[in-house]
Amino acid sequence: MNHAFIIGCGDIGQRAAKLWQTAGGSVGALVRSIERARSLTEVNITPISGDLDRPDSLHDLPVKDSVLFYFAPPPGDGQGDPRMRATLSALTPSNWPARIVYISTTGVYGDCQGAWVTEETPANPRSARGARRLDAEDALHDWHRTTGVPVVILRVPGIYGPGRLPVERIKQGAPVVRNEESPYSNRIHADDLARTCIAAAKKGQADAIYNVSDGHPTSMTDYFYRVADLLGLPRPPAVSMAEARQRLTPGMLSFIEESRRIDNRKMREELGVELLYSGLESGLAACLPDKT
Numbered sequence: 001m002n003h004a005f006i007i008g009c010g011d012i013g014q015r016a017a018k019l020w021q022t023a024g025g026s027v028g029a030l031v032r033s034i035e036r037a038r039s040l041t042e043v044n045i046t047p048i049s050g051d052l053d054r055p056d057s058l059h060d061l062p063v064k065d066s067v068l069f070y071f072a073p074p075p076g077d078g079q080g081d082p083r084m085r086a087t088l089s090a091l092t093p094s095n096w097p098a099r100i101v102y103i104s105t106t107g108v109y110g111d112c113q114g115a116w117v118t119e120e121t122p123a124n125p126r127s128a129r130g131a132r133r134l135d136a137e138d139a140l141h142d143w144h145r146t147t148g149v150p151v152v153i154l155r156v157p158g159i160y161g162p163g164r165l166p167v168e169r170i171k172q173g174a175p176v177v178r179n180e181e182s183p184y185s186n187r188i189h190a191d192d193l194a195r196t197c198i199a200a201a202k203k204g205q206a207d208a209i210y211n212v213s214d215g216h217p218t219s220m221t222d223y224f225y226r227v228a229d230l231l232g233l234p235r236p237p238a239v240s241m242a243e244a245r246q247r248l249t250p251g252m253l254s255f256i257e258e259s260r261r262i263d264n265r266k267m268r269e270e271l272g273v274e275l276l277y278s279g280l281e282s283g284l285a286a287c288l289p290d291k292t
């Protein structure tokens with residue numbers, strides 16, 4: 001298992017690739033543009049041309065006996081994930097990977113009214129985005145049962161890190177829900193997520209699900225205030241939940257109408273992940289330009 005192949009080699013994929021290479025492994029990745037192929041070649045990742053929306057381009061993927069990291073999102077509409085299903089259909093015994101590690105989302109839990117959520121909490125997606133992720137998970141469970149190849153599912157909340165803070169949204173003055181009504185939000189620093197992906201490749205149990213989170217949820221409004229303070233920007237205006245329902249886009253609304261606290265014990269205990277950033281205080285400080 002010295003070779004890894006990444007489907008969806010964007011920000012987290014490239015962070016994980018670097019860790020994998022540092023440990024002596026080689027990395028290939030599916031790419032759908034010449035620009036991406038060039039940029040990955042520069043960091044010693046071997047690009048293989050393909051597009052998840054063109055199933056005929058997915059035959060003979062060079063993944064035999066490799067760890068297959070699947071980090072691509074489902075399409076932006078519908079209730080299922082045809083990209084994941086096309087990928088699994090294209091795999092044959094001649095190129096079965098050693099295992100698959102998939103980044104899903106904690107959105108599959110739906111609204112839990114602020115309760116703590118473990119991997120035993122039933123999935124109950126409320127948004128189409130969550131339903132699409134659950135469809136991808138279901139496809140992976142079925143594929144594992146058919147093939148016996150281990151799959152590991154990571155349920156991931158909001159990812160933050162250098163270059164991926166909500167700066168534009170704060171500059172635009174988009175409102176947040178006032179703190180007393182704001183839902184819980186859960187986060188993970190991009191570097192900690194990449195390290196968790198590597199741990200899942202090495203130690204994840206077959207067909208297991210792991211919540212990924214820094215274990216210190218705060219309100220979503222607290223997050224925006226902290227980012228604004230960090231960057232020296234005015235804090236966004238706060239409105240009531242009722243007003244937010246009228247002013248926010250359906251996409252943003254789907255985030256604020258779900259509240260849960262993600263328990264990360266299984267990730268820490270079974271995967272042995274020791275977080276670099278166990279909360280926003282240290283994690284956001286590491287996002288400042290002189291730390292990138």
Ligand SMILES: NC(=O)c1ccc[n+]([C@@H]2O[C@H](COP(=O)([O-])OP(=O)(O)OC[C@H]3O[C@@H](n4cnc5c(N)ncnc54)[C@H](OP(=O)(O)O)[C@@H]3O)[C@@H](O)[C@H]2O)c1
Pocket residue numbers: 007008009010011012013030031032033036050051052053071072073074103104105106156157158159160
């Ligand atoms: N943002 C969050 O807070 C959050 C929370 C939970 C889970 N996630 C999920 O975590 C995963 C990793 O995140 P990330 O930040 O690394 O994402 P990212 O930087 O956007 O990378 C996603 C990659 O998927 C590739 N991709 C998308 N559609 C494709 C297609 N049709 N064919 C082939 N490749 C395709 C993209 O290719 P190109 O390079 O060609 O664009 C990109 O390299 C994603 O699935 C994301 O949705 C994100």
